[in-house]
Amino acid sequence: MFPVRLFSVRLFFLPLLIALLALQFFHLRLPQPLNLPEQQTVVSHNPIIGLHTRLTGIGDEAYIQQALEQVREMGASWVVDLFPWAYVQPRSRYGYDWTGADMVIEHAHRQGLQVIARLDIVPAWARPPGSTDRHLDPEYYADYANYVAAFAARYTPQGVRHIIIWNEPNLSFEWGERPPDPGAYAALLKVVYPQVKAVAPDAIIVAGALSPGSPLDDGRTRMDDMQYLASLYDAEAAPYFDMWAVHAYGGLEPPTAEPAPERVNFRRIELVRAMMEQFGDGHKHMIITEGGYNDHPRWNGAVTPAERINWTIATYELAQSYPWLDAVALWQHSTPFTTRSHPDAWNFVAPDGTPRAIYHAVRAYALQE
Template sequence: MPPFSLRRDPRVQRRWLLRALAAGALGLAAGSTPLPLVTLGPQRQPLGCAPHVGVHTRLTDEVEEWKIKRTLEMVREMGAHWAVEYFPWAYIESAPGRFDWSHSDLVIAHALRQGLQVVARLGFVPQWARPADTATSFLPQERYSHFASFCTRFAQRYGDRVRHYIVWNEPNLALEWGFRDPDPEGYALLLRRCYSAIKEVVPQAQVLGGALAPVAAAYAGPLAMGDLPFLARARDAGALESMDALAVHAYGWSAPPADEPGPDRVNFRRTEVLRSFLVDSGAAHLPVMVTEAGWNDHPRWTRAVRPAQRTQYTRDAYALAAERWPWCPFVAMWAFRYPWPQNSYQDYFSFVTPDFLARPIYHAVQDYALRCR
């Protein structure tokens, strides 16, 4: 059949038409740059008149960028100035020397664009840095140098953009120390290594030590060491020389924020007991930064309060810290939002639901933080 006839055949014509369309689509795709789905948006400034208001966000496992952005927008819109966020070592350096900064880059870029101060909590040991069948909180002492190298790389990556670091989390709990006996001297050494690593890169950064679980002596046991004895031994091992501030976890449980403090009581003002410890240890120059705090209003949790109490206590706690604690630059409440429902009491610490519905406590804190506007 001659070529002319071929081109008149409708089946052949359809085939050529499809080829032409496909070629056109490919050409368009090759010649244009797709627009980003989520942009950082304009540079924002913190709102309101409560520069000490902070929250612990929980973006570690938040995958979608628009949700990261929306979360941090809502943090700012609530009137917070500080965002504490967890950056797991294992997520970033899953193999020795192989770094994936994509998620931490997103979180930090969006937080800074919202005008928030980022407090980076570092921890979570990758599999390659610990023995087989150990927990992610298990870091053998011979691997401290690897963690310090990670601290260096993190500080190099973010430089002056991240000015506050928390080294480890609640090392006075066996759970957070690889299911071993808490080891204040070991922690002091770990803190010293990471402190030096960060300060060498960003001398003006502030390294926070401690971040201990609030444990009164009466509740101490094989699973948890009292925070005061832990601090005393860590101090004797030189920990206070390896921190620029003490991180404190100040949960109120069922007591209101003004509840009297005491070494044997776990409440919001236990923070003052820890502050006194610093003063008595000759470290009055160290500020105290509350990196976790709050109340819970789960209907079935033994340490919970009623929703109205939680709202009032949280507002009162922010106010108390601002009025009475000149040595405390911020209070970060746990936890702003979870990426998905935890289906446990943890959901009732949050300020915003996973689908971005603001709980009444969000509006109450917003009223407090933006009252001057």
């Protein structure tokens, strides 16, 4: 009888053991409560100051909180960050994992920051084998639109209204190592826009900023940004975006330098604005989602540290004179890693969290210390 009783006891406890193991398994994968600070507000005499951050996917809450505190304390009201589709739906079109996005957005909200969300990066299941994570074929436009709509429905009520559709689609690299195709990007906007507006009518659909400058490799590597913009209007994309984003790097020239089609400088945004007005889009506003100056001592595209400080502050100041420009989010707050090369010299804050001279100078300007 003893073996039978032992077998019965095992049968009794086996389902309980399985349930406990399952509970532990799923508990580890449930979103954990965030350690949110008290609500803060930004103090700044220039409300369009912003920075591009790179926080989604880090997963270190303390690091994210510190970074966003630094943005606020510098006097910036805006942040741009990337919220990759591949992070939220990594395995299939069914279900969403908002853990990483929630962490960044909720901490940004607690710091009083306005978030501009860039949405791209294609999961492996939504692109051909061997393609890059920027490759999106028309057969998956609806899946991408579902992601954007779900993002908007979740975060627009939390104040995240600005949603950028893709990034620099006039670059082959950003268009999945294919020749830039403004017609295909226009078709993407036409799928995304009505789907988002159906669930989040207050969302602001922002057309992805273009890489500024003349064509590279006869347009196969980069299509001229002005030509690309004109082609988008020819493709009747205008009704399918509410705002235009620009990348306004200063290059080797001060922000006051005159714009010209063959020059890449801050005031190139005026050429973009003129074309928008030419096509009847003068009522739409613009935002700068990347820009600024690099001060690496051994890169031929860099300026001196003193020029970077003076010209960055002049950029923020000049930007206030454009009534159609809502935000200037310069590249970039920081990264959690170092390249030991010129990309590090875009940072306002070193990877270890130490503010650089440019950070202190902008903070003094923003707070008028």
